[in-house]
Amino acid sequence: MAPKAAAVVAVALLLAASSAVTAVRAMHDYDDALHKSILFFEGQRSGRLPPDQRLRWRQDSAIHDGAAAGVDLTGGYYDAGDNVKFGFPMAFTATLMSWGLIDFERSFGAHEAEARKAVRWATDYLMKATATPDTVYVQVGDAFRDHSCWERPEDMDTPRTVYKVDPAHPGSDVAAETAAALAAGSIVFRDADPAYSQRLLDRAIKVFEFADKHRGPYSSSLHAAVCPCYCDYSGYQDELLWGAAWLHKASRRREYRDYIKRNEVVLGASDAINEFGWDNKHAGINVLISKEVLMGKDEYFQSFRVNADNFICTLLPGISGHPQIQYSPGGLLFKVGNSNMQHVTSLSFLLLAYSKYLSHASARVPCGGGASASPVQLRRVAQRQVDYILGDNPLRMSYMVGYGPRFPKRIHHRASSLPSVSAHPARIGCKAGAAYYASPAPNPNLLVGAVVGGPSNSTDAFPDARAVFQQSEPTTYINAPLLGLLAYFSAHPNPAQWGGD
Known part of the structure; x- marks a missing residue:
């Protein structure tokens, strides 16, 4: 058999095998998982909770945030199982939730x-x-003091120190990600609330101008506060391109298109880096901008599509000639490090989004050596990852709290692991929570919809232990890209609905 034909057959057989696994799996209730994944964000809320709050074991918290600095910084989300508000991952979370709504709005039902x-x-x-010109408040809370306590957000008495970036202390990364979040949000609310949408876009433009004019990483300006929790290891250049791409998508202004063209090389757009998450936006930039090429709107951006194609090929099992991402024996996409599910959900979302762009262009992904993959094959890989999270794995457990008969019970999350204020009205102090942290008992409060970090090695093992935070801690940026994935598969659960290869 000729090499080209052999490569095509090999890819087809491997992805067909993945399809066969999908065909025999138990059908998941993606609609229920979507509902619960959104509900999780109510458990992460900071500030005064609204009357329609559904996770009733949570109550008001951090209602004076920003007061010491003369600003109102109440609200927002706690990023994970602690009580600090980190602006960098929060902005990325907002951007990814918005992207899911933008691309798969009809599927949310x-x-x-x-x-x-x-x-x-x-x-x-x-x-x-x-709200303050040329200033972005990027964190509320002293991470080191907070992490030395195990207490409910309703009780916390650790310093609510406010940290900001400004012209004298630049933070192009966090500022540009914030601009991206506001721009993406403006698209989400364009029809539902036009006035709010315009305010978001106007602010996004100003924040991006600040990020670009005063360049520098926030990890240098605020190193002691933001590192090692959310230190920016990839530099700020990717966020500037990411922010410009979202502003172009939201405003359709030529200046952002020209900005990307003008800065493509100097800001590293040509870097085919196969990462995507709160720190590194490269793969996301390439997928997002590739839509322009696939829709026939701007051939100048062809290099972004080449990078996106190469990136996608690294995620597809059995594609030769590309450095392959690792998969566990049970089929989970795996990257070395903590909280592996953040990679699983983010990269799976890019697979699904790119498959949509390819479908609309009647295109395939060329992977070299004559091999290529169809949009349907990309969706199969993405669905396989979602199904693994929901229970199709060697342990037969869901990694989403509250979904399915078996799920993590001892997640690394203060509010979930401590008795609620209604169950225990008396304050639980900083060190008094240690007994609950060390307890082998399941968490008393169900943080419904939370997806934990999951297996952190290639053996599909999971200890369900509060102390192993690398595996048992949920984060907003794990759930954020999952919303779009679950919405799509809730509306299109059967591969037969996806069209032909």
């Missing part, structure tokens, strides 16, 4: 309004954080 509320809880806060 009855959950569209509640998904928009989840976005707005973040964008309302980001508007407060950027």
Whole structure:
């Protein structure tokens, strides 16, 4: 058999095998998982909770944030199982929730309004954080003091120190990501609330101007506060391109298109880096901008599509000639490091988004050596990852709290692991929470919809232990890209609905 034909057959057989696994799996209730994944964000809320709050074991918290600095910084989300508000991952969370709504709005169905509320809880806060010109408030809370305590957000007495970037202390990365979040949010609310949408876009433009004019990483300006928790290891250049791409998408202004063209090389757009998350936006930039090429709107951006194609090929099992991402024996996409599910959900979302762009252009992904993959094959890989999260794995457990008969019970999350205020009205002090942290008992409060970090090695093992935070801690940026994935598969659960290869 000729090499080209052999490569095509090999890819087809491997992806067909993945399809066969999908065909025999138990059908998941993606609609229920979507509802719960959105509900998780209510458990992460900071500030005064609204009357329609559904996770009733949470109550008001951090209602004076920013007061010591003379600003209102109430609201927003706690990023994970602690009580600090980190602006960098919060902005990325808002951007990814918005991207899911933008690309798969029709698939959200009855959950569209509640998904928009989840976005707005973040964008309302980001508007407060950027209300002062040439300033972005990027963190509330002393991470080191907070992490030395195990206490409910309703009780916390650790310093609510406010940290900001400004012309004298630049933070192009966090500022540009904030601009991206506001721009993406403006698209989400364009029809639902036009006035709010315009305010978001106007602010995004100003924040991006600040990020670009005063260049520098926030990890240098605020190193002691933001590192090692959310230190920016990839530099700020990718966020500038990411922010410009979202502003171009939201405003359609030529200046942002020209900005990307003018800065493509100097800001590293040509770097085919196969990463995507709160720190590194390269793969996301290439996928997002590639839509322009696939829709026939701007051939100049062809290099972004080449990078996107190469990136996608690294995620597809059995594609030779490309450095392959690792998969566990049970089929989970795996990257070395903590909280592996953040990679699983973010990269799977890019697979799904790119498959949509390819479908609309009647295109395939060329992977060299005559091999290529169809949009349907990309969706199969993405669905396989979602199904693994929901229970199709060697342990037969869901990694989403509250979904399925078996799920993590001892997640690394203060509010979930401590008795609620209604169950235990008396204050639980900083060190008094240690007994609950060390307890082998399941968490008393169900943080419904939370997806934990999951297996952190290639053996599909999971200890369900509160102390192993690398595996048992949920984060907003794990759930954020999952919304779009679950929405799509809730509306199109059967591969037969996806069209032919």
